[in-house]
Amino acid sequence: MDGDKEVKRPPLGSRGQCSKVLAVLKAAGEVFCRDGFAGASIDLIASEAGVSRQTIYNHYGDKERLFLAVLRDMIERSAADLFTLIATFPERPRDLEAELTDFAARYIRSCVCNRRTASLRKMIQREAERFPELFATWRENGPGKAAGTLAACLARLAHSGYLHIDDPDLAARQFIALVGADFQGSCLVDESRPEEEIRASAAAAVRTFLRAFIPAEGAG
Amino acid sequence: MDGDKEVKRPPLGSRGQCSKVLAVLKAAGEVFCRDGFAGASIDLIASEAGVSRQTIYNHYGDKERLFLAVLRDMIERSAADLFTLIATFPERPRDLEAELTDFAARYIRSCVCNRRTASLRKMIQREAERFPELFATWRENGPGKAAGTLAACLARLAHSGYLHIDDPDLAARQFIALVGADFQGSCLVDESRPEEEIRASAAAAVRTFLRAFIPAEGAG
DNA sequence: AGATTATTGGACACCATTGTCCAAACGGTC
DNA sequence: GACCGTTTGGACAATGGTGTCCAATAATCT
Numbered sequence: 001m002d003g004d005k006e007v008k009r010p011p012l013g014s015r016g017q018c019s020k021v022l023a024v025l026k027a028a029g030e031v032f033c034r035d036g037f038a039g040a041s042i043d044l045i046a047s048e049a050g051v052s053r054q055t056i057y058n059h060y061g062d063k064e065r066l067f068l069a070v071l072r073d074m075i076e077r078s079a080a081d082l083f084t085l086i087a088t089f090p091e092r093p094r095d096l097e098a099e100l101t102d103f104a105a106r107y108i109r110s111c112v113c114n115r116r117t118a119s120l121r122k123m124i125q126r127e128a129e130r131f132p133e134l135f136a137t138w139r140e141n142g143p144g145k146a147a148g149t150l151a152a153c154l155a156r157l158a159h160s161g162y163l164h165i166d167d168p169d170l171a172a173r174q175f176i177a178l179v180g181a182d183f184q185g186s187c188l189v190d191e192s193r194p195e196e197e198i199r200a201s202a203a204a205a206v207r208t209f210l211r212a213f214i215p216a217e218g219a220g
Numbered sequence: 221m222d223g224d225k226e227v228k229r230p231p232l233g234s235r236g237q238c239s240k241v242l243a244v245l246k247a248a249g250e251v252f253c254r255d256g257f258a259g260a261s262i263d264l265i266a267s268e269a270g271v272s273r274q275t276i277y278n279h280y281g282d283k284e285r286l287f288l289a290v291l292r293d294m295i296e297r298s299a300a301d302l303f304t305l306i307a308t309f310p311e312r313p314r315d316l317e318a319e320l321t322d323f324a325a326r327y328i329r330s331c332v333c334n335r336r337t338a339s340l341r342k343m344i345q346r347e348a349e350r351f352p353e354l355f356a357t358w359r360e361n362g363p364g365k366a367a368g369t370l371a372a373c374l375a376r377l378a379h380s381g382y383l384h385i386d387d388p389d390l391a392a393r394q395f396i397a398l399v400g401a402d403f404q405g406s407c408l409v410d411e412s413r414p415e416e417e418i419r420a421s422a423a424a425a426v427r428t429f430l431r432a433f434i435p436a437e438g439a440g
Numbered sequence: 441a442g443a444t445t446a447t448t449g450g451a452c453a454c455c456a457t458t459g460t461c462c463a464a465a466c467g468g469t470c
Numbered sequence: 471g472a473c474c475g476t477t478t479g480g481a482c483a484a485t486g487g488t489g490t491c492c493a494a495t496a497a498t499c500t
Contacts, residue, residue: 039258177401211432
């Protein structure tokens with residue numbers, strides 16, 4: 001683009017340490033997410049990674065294998081993020097509504113409006129028919145695991161008397177749905193949302209959720 | 221595919237009445253939804269529509285204009301479907317929960333799991349960056365309009381004393397989110413769902429919604 | 441330094457696709 | 471039957487992409 005091919009790339013390299021593989025993985029992720037599998041071109045990925053096209057073929061052999069490697073990597077990262085997020089779920093909250101709202105806001109930030117997560121979700125949905133097993137892997141490690149572990153968290157809260165929940169799995173799915181209510185379709189094209197909007201949305205979702213699942217005042 | 225090129229196509233035609241334009245529009249819709257804009261080929265569309273490639277260029281001139289025409293058509297249909305659906309919202313229900321559940325099930329069938337609707341949604345999300353104005357049009361006539369008119373329906377129910385709702389727009393978004401909770405990600409690859417599953421999901425969503433928005437028993 | 445390995449750029453064959461042009465065949469209409 | 475607009479198939483150039491081969495070059499290891 002800016003003609004940095006002729007300057008014999010002095011600032012590019014320090015090659016060897018970070019191994020170009022990472023650069024390829026990163027660039028390929030961006031290009032694939034932007035243009036899809038069919039629309040992405042190896043040449044563009046190579047140039048965006050500051051790497052020769054041949055290097056890509058040396059390491060991955062194939063456009064399809066490169067794609068799968070990229071997706072596997074992204075799914076893995078995303079699952080890790082999700083794990084650390086769920087670990088912050090309140091266990092013995094002093095102010096249930098406030099702490100649940102904080103958690104919901106964190107969830108929105110890292111699982112709904114987050115750039116990487118949204119790109120990955122869009123990508124998977126886009127290519128779900130071409131790579132079904134990939135879709136299944138994502139479902140298990142992403143939304144599926146989120147719902148499952150969240151259900152366990154909610155069940156603990158219910159067991160401690162904070163909530164009244166018959167079906168924790170259902171409640172978890174509904175919690176996730178409510179929390180994502182305001183951003184479902186919108187974060188696909190414009191992913192940066194003001195912090196206040198996120199907090200307001202989280203608060204509204206938690207308020208409704210609690211109205212549905214808080215134990216009745218006079219009941220046991 | 222099956223060699224019907226040499227049989228001088230006797231069963232194909234009765235041309236003139238349905239004007240090949242419709243066949244092209246239909247086939248193009250399917251191919252575009254399946255393969256996306258970049259992945260779809262004019263040749264495939266032509267052959268799937270039983271039409272010469274040149275005919276497509278005669279009518280639409282361009283792949284991009286064909287794409288836009290197809291999308292406009294699909295958005296229009298989808299909006300019409302949505303309109304007739306919302307018209308069935310219960311106004312003075314005898315059994316609120318039952319009638320709301322029926323409505324929710326209809327909504328799932330025609331707006332969440334419906335093949336055409338799901339394909340369109342996927343398509344729009346996929347190409348949102350390439351055709352932003354299209355995305356905006358869809359948002360206004362699709363989810364946006366759904367939330368708006370549903371909010372009016374809910375406000376009427378609240379005004380009649382069936383529900384207690386502070387913010388009808390928010391309630392509408394949450395209703396839609398709850399109703400779609402079980403199918404959000406799943407209907408993108410396998411859209412046919414058993415009727416019982418739809419009914420159960422609708423019932424669960426409405427139950428939670430009503431627990432959150434039903435007037436308190438002893439309160440005004 | 442010498443050997444080994446990764447990387448590079450460039451040329452190449454191959455293929456699919458877009459969009460154009462055109463002459464021939466075909467559809468109704470008068 | 472003659473006329474006019476549409477449709478058709480096929481040929482065509484141009485483009486852009488994939489994947490391969492290879493010789494030269496740079497980095498790393500011993």
